[in-house]
Amino acid sequence: MTAQPSPPLPRPAAPDPVTPDTGAGARPRPGPAAVGRPGLAERLGSPPRGVLLLGLAGTVLMFLGAPGGGGVPMRDPVIGNSALSFWRYGHGAMLATIVIYTGLALMVWAWVRLGRAVLARRAGGRAVLTTAAVWMLPMLVTVPLFTRDPYSYLAQGALPNNGLDPYVVGPDAMGGVFTDNVHFFWQDTPAPYGPLFILLAQGVVLLAGTNVLLGVLLMRLSLVTGLLLLVAVLPALTRRLGGRPAVALWLAVANPVTVVHLVGGIHNDLLVIGLLPLAALLALRGRFAWAVAVASLAMAVKASAGLVLPFLVLVWAAKLSGGFVSRLVRAGAPSVAVFGVVFGAATWVSGLGFGWLPALSAPSMIVNWLSVSTAAGQAGAGVARMFADEVDAQVFVDVSRAVGAGLLAVLTALLWWRARDDATAAVRNAAIALALAAVLSPTTLPWYLSWGFCLLAMTPWSARGLQWVVAGSVWLMIVYFPDGETALYVPHYLLACALAGALAAVSLLRPDPLGLRGPRRGPDVTAGAVSTGARPRG
Template identity: 80%
Template sequence: MSAPRSGSRPSRRAGLADRLGRPPRGILLLGLAGTVLMFIGAPGGGGIPVRDPILGNSALSFWRYGHGQILASLVVYTGLALMVWAWVRLGREVLARRAGGRAVLTVSGIWALPMLITPPLFTRDPYSYLAQGALPLAGFDPYLFGPDAMGGIFTDNVHFFWQDTPAPYGPLFILLAQGIVLLVGQNVLVGVIAMRLALLTGVALLIAVLPALTRRLGGRPAVALWIAVANPVMIVHMVGGVHNDLLVVGLIPLAALLALQDRPGWAVAVGSLAMAVKASAGLILPFLVLIWAARLTGGFFSRLVRAGVPSVAMFLVVFGGCTWVSGFGLGWLPALSAPSMIVNWLSWSTGAGQAAAGLVGIVVDEVNEQAFVDTFRAIGGGVLAVLIAALWWKAREGGTVAIRNAAIAMALAAVLAPTTLPWYLSWGFCLLAMTAWSARGMQWVVFGSVWLMIVYFPNGETALYVWPFLLLCAVAGVLAAVSLLRPDPLGLRRGRPPGAPDDRVAGSGDRSGVRGTTAVIDGVRDRG
């Protein structure tokens, strides 16, 4: 009787491995080591609370100050480097079709586990969220008052820049934040974790709809998961940073899938919920109307009216319902200008204004940089409006073209808006990830993701004007991108025998080493 038992153990292990997609163990452990290091460094180098009830009065309090904080930040960066390295290696496996969607999802989930209970990383936004949820409970309208009107422990932890700024978020998110504060009371640490867990429902929605939507948009689920879920920007910036964009990246793809499944009313309802979190998500709504109109008969404008009227009615019911339940009306719309107080060159229009001011400053003694920034922001807004209108018109036949164009419109909105923050690009890329990608395109994703990871320091302060640091990190981004297709780009392992497994990165199902890689670079699309 012992033989069957001994034989059943490998069988059970094999069955579990199959269910998990047989994830590459070395890559999984490498990335996990990275996120564990970030978890260790975050209580000192991250966006830590002003008063830490756990470390604050302990022998480990040195981790929060002076040389200890510097060391903690180095630990965070070491962990980030390991995770990026693991992510690039996972990308090679995906390109070579040695790792499927289930493996990528398993790896992503395990990498993300330490992020669930860390202090915020690369931001202090969740403290603002909690304060905005506490304002209504203290009798203040969050669309009229900033956290400093309330005072208290939540306000103490809000970044000084946002102390007197009303909430720029929709009524659905304010209701969510209010519910979390009711649940956790004055416990800031538990509040951050509870906020993170609540926002992760968006990631769950993204994962649930991704296979079906990816098939419709022509991509590969494994590639889409690698770009949208395993990405360090998702795991570290958005999950570790606790950004409310996590809800948006789940609701937008769900709305897109419902529209393509011929459930346009539900699609508009879900899109309206996304807009009730962040106004930028509303960009998908006009494109959803086009998909609805394309399924009707008659002339274009007739179909547009017959789809538009019920769409507007659905929007008013859903969005208006969220607004009515919140009890604060549309006061958040004027507050949408709050992020424009941030002036950084990640926004193309703002960067152009700063560059123009710098050039003029070469020949003129006194230059009003803000005037240049305001002018170019206005130009950028006009260009954005024209581009969105053109994308909408080109998508008038509906279908998947409308979804792709909506994704491009949201990506353009992220970079042409007066202010761009790294996680804003998730609005469009939660859909673009599901389209067909070439290996060259995936290299650009690697470079862009590494770049977006480092433009803020782990404590949430900007690094955008620390030029030597940015140059060093840009070099690291290029190296990571090249490494996706060249496992040894610096030629450090010349002694390895030709054809060693680690030196072969195939694409589009081709496992013939360099030939396969070259074919993909030349434009072969990863479909299937």
């Protein structure tokens, strides 16, 4: 998902006529004679029926398997003591996991086929949105998949309701039903999230009481508002960034990482991916103070979102007259004031002060090689063990993480400087900086890549770039097991994941990559089908 968009390919002067493609589940468009009031299919964008049903079958299977193979609560009031309790243990849990993976394979297959229809212009933005919405329906009510984070969110919201500071103590200081469901790794860890999110979690816990399943459902519905916000601003922002709305919706909304990880798994990154595009669109429309305010709210959810703020100052400065330093001061001073008011208000309302700042180091306790800086340290320690008997791997990891932080600072500064006179470039470079932050920070988790990608999806893409996105999305989707445990240190499983991602990427442009159907008469989807979109507007 972090692949930087390649330069767009030129649009063919006279594109070939659209031909039916049963592999994409497309339906012929109504001819000129179709007049009068549009039917339901037309109002929904005529989504490819076969693709829609295939993806829905996949998410339904994942919904059915989740109570046994997903991030199930420790005490399940629904099937825990019923005749269905076998689904959670032994062979039942193994079968449930197989059902989840089967559903995921169907959903990924449907996503790739939907991508072919989008590239060949057989499916527009409305069709993509309708298809993604249908796929997400089972995910709105499923047990958490590929994570146990929602239980941590609920526990962190319950802490202040019980008179405890979530930035000082972890869930184990409270005990009770919410604490019981938190992953052991996070039991004594303070909350690393901003005051706005803690306020939201408090509200969810107040409404749910001690009902864990209701709390999970309410948390998901609260966070999905971020996705709705992304959908609302995506068409207008995509046109300004030069992309094509249908492609952007396919990449950012219908993506399995969004459908399964962010919605099915329930991550507060959903709020960030809605607030940041809104801030970018407001800035490009000249609503600068509002843009800074919205980005400040995003930072009050996750600190990483604050990386966008300096780039929004550039957008503001680009609209002013005079020398660069003068424009920067005139845009920067009110931006700092707005940020101080908004972020200060969120902090004051939460009543928790700035204790969340030292708590930001909590995720760094996770050591996995998805983070480039952490992986470099682990590799260095491995080399050192070839020449020494006793090697402290943590020292290597700490040093490489420090180098990674320095590299991120340098790259972000370069991206900022290169966009100093171009408002559109400032938004694009902010997205690249967020993507770099996700992979160079001490800890990287698959859904972190959504920070920058929610904006990068709206830029022009080449066919090769889209293939990289497909491969990365599929691989990131399955490097964690459905119960939330990491699969990053299971080599044969990771190899299978990589092969699955590569096959999906090739299949985007070659419907029969393994040659199982024999010679194909019709043309494949080619790079020329990718639209360059509208000309970016600053």
